Amino acid sequence: MDLTTTTRARVAGKRERTKQQNRLLILQAARKVFAELGYGATTVRDIVRATPLAAGTFYNYFNSKEEVFQAMQDEIALRIRPRLHEERAKARSIEEFILGTFRTFFEYVASDEANFHAIRRNTDTLRVRMDTPEILAGFHELRSDLEEAIANGLFPSLDPDYLMAAIVGVAFEIAERMLRRARPDTEDATRFATALFMGGIKALPTINSGDTA
Amino acid sequence: MDLTTTTRARVAGKRERTKQQNRLLILQAARKVFAELGYGATTVRDIVRATPLAAGTFYNYFNSKEEVFQAMQDEIALRIRPRLHEERAKARSIEEFILGTFRTFFEYVASDEANFHAIRRNTDTLRVRMDTPEILAGFHELRSDLEEAIANGLFPSLDPDYLMAAIVGVAFEIAERMLRRARPDTEDATRFATALFMGGIKALPTINSGDTA
Amino acid sequence: MDLTTTTRARVAGKRERTKQQNRLLILQAARKVFAELGYGATTVRDIVRATPLAAGTFYNYFNSKEEVFQAMQDEIALRIRPRLHEERAKARSIEEFILGTFRTFFEYVASDEANFHAIRRNTDTLRVRMDTPEILAGFHELRSDLEEAIANGLFPSLDPDYLMAAIVGVAFEIAERMLRRARPDTEDATRFATALFMGGIKALPTINSGDTA
Amino acid sequence: MDLTTTTRARVAGKRERTKQQNRLLILQAARKVFAELGYGATTVRDIVRATPLAAGTFYNYFNSKEEVFQAMQDEIALRIRPRLHEERAKARSIEEFILGTFRTFFEYVASDEANFHAIRRNTDTLRVRMDTPEILAGFHELRSDLEEAIANGLFPSLDPDYLMAAIVGVAFEIAERMLRRARPDTEDATRFATALFMGGIKALPTINSGDTA
DNA sequence: GATGAATGAGAATTCATTCAT
DNA sequence: TATGAATGAATTCTCATTCAT
Numbered sequence: 083m084d085l086t087t088t089t090r091a092r093v094a095g096k097r098e099r100t101k102q103q104n105r106l107l108i109l110q111a112a113r114k115v116f117a118e119l120g121y122g123a124t125t126v127r128d129i130v131r132a133t134p135l136a137a138g139t140f141y142n143y144f145n146s147k148e149e150v151f152q153a154m155q156d157e158i159a160l161r162i163r164p165r166l167h168e169e170r171a172k173a174r175s176i177e178e179f180i181l182g183t184f185r186t187f188f189e190y191v192a193s194d195e196a197n198f199h200a201i202r203r204n205t206d207t208l209r210v211r212m213d214t215p216e217i218l219a220g221f222h223e224l225r226s227d228l229e230e231a232i233a234n235g236l237f238p239s240l241d242p243d244y245l246m247a248a249i250v251g252v253a254f255e256i257a258e259r260m261l262r263r264a265r266p267d268t269e270d271a272t273r274f275a276t277a278l279f280m281g282g283i284k285a286l287p288t289i290n291s292g293d294t295a
Numbered sequence: 296m297d298l299t300t301t302t303r304a305r306v307a308g309k310r311e312r313t314k315q316q317n318r319l320l321i322l323q324a325a326r327k328v329f330a331e332l333g334y335g336a337t338t339v340r341d342i343v344r345a346t347p348l349a350a351g352t353f354y355n356y357f358n359s360k361e362e363v364f365q366a367m368q369d370e371i372a373l374r375i376r377p378r379l380h381e382e383r384a385k386a387r388s389i390e391e392f393i394l395g396t397f398r399t400f401f402e403y404v405a406s407d408e409a410n411f412h413a414i415r416r417n418t419d420t421l422r423v424r425m426d427t428p429e430i431l432a433g434f435h436e437l438r439s440d441l442e443e444a445i446a447n448g449l450f451p452s453l454d455p456d457y458l459m460a461a462i463v464g465v466a467f468e469i470a471e472r473m474l475r476r477a478r479p480d481t482e483d484a485t486r487f488a489t490a491l492f493m494g495g496i497k498a499l500p501t502i503n504s505g506d507t508a
Numbered sequence: 509m510d511l512t513t514t515t516r517a518r519v520a521g522k523r524e525r526t527k528q529q530n531r532l533l534i535l536q537a538a539r540k541v542f543a544e545l546g547y548g549a550t551t552v553r554d555i556v557r558a559t560p561l562a563a564g565t566f567y568n569y570f571n572s573k574e575e576v577f578q579a580m581q582d583e584i585a586l587r588i589r590p591r592l593h594e595e596r597a598k599a600r601s602i603e604e605f606i607l608g609t610f611r612t613f614f615e616y617v618a619s620d621e622a623n624f625h626a627i628r629r630n631t632d633t634l635r636v637r638m639d640t641p642e643i644l645a646g647f648h649e650l651r652s653d654l655e656e657a658i659a660n661g662l663f664p665s666l667d668p669d670y671l672m673a674a675i676v677g678v679a680f681e682i683a684e685r686m687l688r689r690a691r692p693d694t695e696d697a698t699r700f701a702t703a704l705f706m707g708g709i710k711a712l713p714t715i716n717s718g719d720t721a
Numbered sequence: 722m723d724l725t726t727t728t729r730a731r732v733a734g735k736r737e738r739t740k741q742q743n744r745l746l747i748l749q750a751a752r753k754v755f756a757e758l759g760y761g762a763t764t765v766r767d768i769v770r771a772t773p774l775a776a777g778t779f780y781n782y783f784n785s786k787e788e789v790f791q792a793m794q795d796e797i798a799l800r801i802r803p804r805l806h807e808e809r810a811k812a813r814s815i816e817e818f819i820l821g822t823f824r825t826f827f828e829y830v831a832s833d834e835a836n837f838h839a840i841r842r843n844t845d846t847l848r849v850r851m852d853t854p855e856i857l858a859g860f861h862e863l864r865s866d867l868e869e870a871i872a873n874g875l876f877p878s879l880d881p882d883y884l885m886a887a888i889v890g891v892a893f894e895i896a897e898r899m900l901r902r903a904r905p906d907t908e909d910a911t912r913f914a915t916a917l918f919m920g921g922i923k924a925l926p927t928i929n930s931g932d933t934a
Numbered sequence: 935g936a937t938g939a940a941t942g943a944g945a946a947t948t949c950a951t952t953c954a955t
Numbered sequence: 956t957a958t959g960a961a962t963g964a965a966t967t968c969t970c971a972t973t974c975a976t
Contacts, residue, residue: 139957243472248491251464256461256464287490310939310975350943547761564972670910673894674890677890681886701887704887704922708924709917712920739961743960778963781961
């Protein structure tokens with residue numbers, strides 16, 4: 083982080099640095115506000131308000147809420163997806179693949195719990211919103227990783243679309259239940275989800291060619 | 296009072312019929328508009344415009360688009376919950392329990408595709424909360440059905456909370472992928488989900504006392 | 509009250525009695541709601557809501573909020589104003605006139621305190637609303653009573669317009685302070701206001717012809 | 722900060738000037754419309770329409786018509802309070818105190834008739850609340866001025882709370898009647914109110930310790 | 935006459951976007 | 956480039972009034 087800042091300072095003049103900072107300010111504010119209010123409900127004003135900048139400044143960087151959202155996803159693609167991808171790429175067994183995926187996910191959710199706890203208070207009336215772009219982006223890539231693993235012979239020839247869907251569904255729902263427990267235990271959740279899939283994959287019917295939407 | 300209600304329901308004057316009709320008109324319009332524009336982008340005006348009714352009439356039935364949305368969800372849950380419960384109640388084996396649940400769910404989803412889509416496919420960007428009383432009740436019901444099955448010795452002593460979560464997650468996510476396919480095949484989806492759980496359950500760790508927060 | 513009801517029942521058929529009752533229901537509701545929300549802020553809906561009647565029924569009796577208000581004043585004119593008027597008419601001295609007026613007013617305010625106490629809670633932020641039609645009606649008549657008292661030689665030839673204004677102003681403001689005291693003492697307030705005017709009237713300049721706009 | 726503020730105030734850029742102007746435009750429009758339609762009947766739209774500004778601009782300055790109204794009241798209180806206080810501070814006799822208070826008030830009211838009317842003559846039916854911080858402060862100031870005058874021996878030991886209330890009530894009510902006359906005569910009003918209190922104070926019961934809630 | 939839902943004009947309010955400073 | 960007030964179209968919501976039952 084220090085290094086990055088230093089490097090940036092070296093290559094860019096003051097003007098340039100401020101520009102980068104403002105862009106970042108907006109992106110961070112957007113991430114926070116989207117997570118709190120949901121994409122649909124947040125307005126450009128909400129994002130600007132979560133920023134020390136003026137309303138007009140927003141339009142020097144983005145043209146709409148949609149554009150910030152896209153930029154956010156791009157940023158994330160550059161940061162989180164490679165990590166998940168890498169982890170699965172180096173998996174030498176189905177178990178490493180599955181377990182790595184769930185553990186990474188549950189640990190992320192547990193570490194980011196602070197963002198959710200306001201919502202969690204209403205125990206039974208609201209469900210946790212785990213639809214931040216980070217998470218979605220991570221899982222969109224899951225399918226192609228699965229396809230690759232099947233192509234490489236690591237996985238049997240299962241339906242990668244349904245398998246991805248099952249993993250995503252289990253990850254989201256178990257994460258939510260995990261957070262509601264007295265002492266969220268990521269290892270326990272990881273063990274459960276992994277066992278389910280390790281046993282399940284053996285039982286799943288293999289296919290010849292997947293039909294993928 | 297009971298008598299009055301019954302009588303009224305039976306003879307249902309024109310007034311009463313119009314009311315039911317208008318409520319339905321709004322719900323149908325809402326479903327259509329949500330499916331077209333996504334939940335976030337649709338306004339109450341959009342819904343009213345898709346209706347022969349006057350602007351103010353909307354507010355005789357619902358107070359916001361959120362309320363219509365929840366009513367939509369509740370209607371759906373109301374239709375499918377009893378079927379699911381019945382199916383599980385008569386199950387004589389784990390497979391009947393699991394297969395019955397998934398088949399019923401996928402068949403319902405396929406038959407009521409429009410509604411399911413309106414609810415699930417809301418923007419591609421963010422997931423919608425599913426937290427109406429009816430839906431939550433459906434989840435609770437699945438869990439207690441599981442607990443009963445475990446108590447009866449039908450199921451091994453698994454974590455019913457996580458098991459419920461896993462079933463719910465798989466059901467929703469696979470249903471969504473299924474609908475996106477060229478020719479939605481409920482049997483194929485049922486086979487996939489059932490096999491996953493039949494194999495998985497064998498591999499899952501058994502517990503002594505569940506922590507169900 | 510019993511007597512009135514009986515009498516009314518005797519002269520009117522069932523239909524007629526219901527009509528009278530509904531009219532009364534609306535008038536009572538209106539009085540309550542006007543007192544709570546203020547005339548400007550209350551809507552016909554508010555009045556109807558404070559009634560067991562349906563919205564449309566309102567229009568069988570009155571055409572607008574204004575009309576109810578007028579009717580209310582008429583009702584009051586028939587009940588309260590005569591009492592105040594009578595009291596002053598039988599006054600044999602300035603003191604009886606002044607004291608009777610203030611005592612009646614302060615006692616009314618103290619007896620009706622329940623209506624105000626919700627507002628009174630916010631000790632310093634809101635002033636008590638003592639602008640119920642009853643009170644206003646009573647004071648509108650005060651001026652003509654004063655004029656008559658001057659004409660009869662009971663009062664010296666003072667400016668009746670200003671005198672009325674002064675009495676009204678003192679009555680309202682002192683009533684308000686009185687209600688804020690730990691133990692509202694109507695006799696104390698009456699003594700204060702009466703003494704002020706008894707002394708003041710002696711000092712006031714007499715006039716030949718009042719200018720009363 | 723002080724410096725900045727001062728500097729800013731002195732050079733006051735165009736932006737700042739426009740802002741002040743717009744605030745004033747709204748307040749003036751509000752005064753006009755309140756006076757014409759009465760507080761209850763005027764809508765925010767009415768005020769905006771009486772302005773060259775756009776609908777949304779109103780909300781950059783005030784959040785409701787109530788807020789504009791209170792701002793109006795505060796502006797007035799802000800103008801008159803210091804004058805009243807000064808007048809009473811330099812009083813060397815009861816008469817100077819009383820007469821100075823009433824004359825200052827009536828002259829102000831006559832000079833700013835438009836504003837006073839806008840506030841007092843709001844519908845003929847119901848009285849308007851006068852409860853902005855500034856106005857309340859003005860009342861409190863009068864009371865403490867009275868208490869000081871009593872402590873100094875200028876006034877006899879009267880109930881300062883009721884005395885304040887009486888002065889306020891007489892001032893407002895007589896001012897209103899004065900303005901309704903063909904040719905408002907501030908001296909006449911001052912003479913009347915002063916005489917009332919000069920005579921009245923002599924007759925008022927003295928107390929040992931005031932009960933001032 | 936009573937009912938209460940429907941109506942639709944219109945009021946309050948928000949918000950993306952512009953633009954002078 | 957940053958600022959932040961102005962804009963006004965669009966939206967939400969209310970309400971007096973009507974009218975079929």
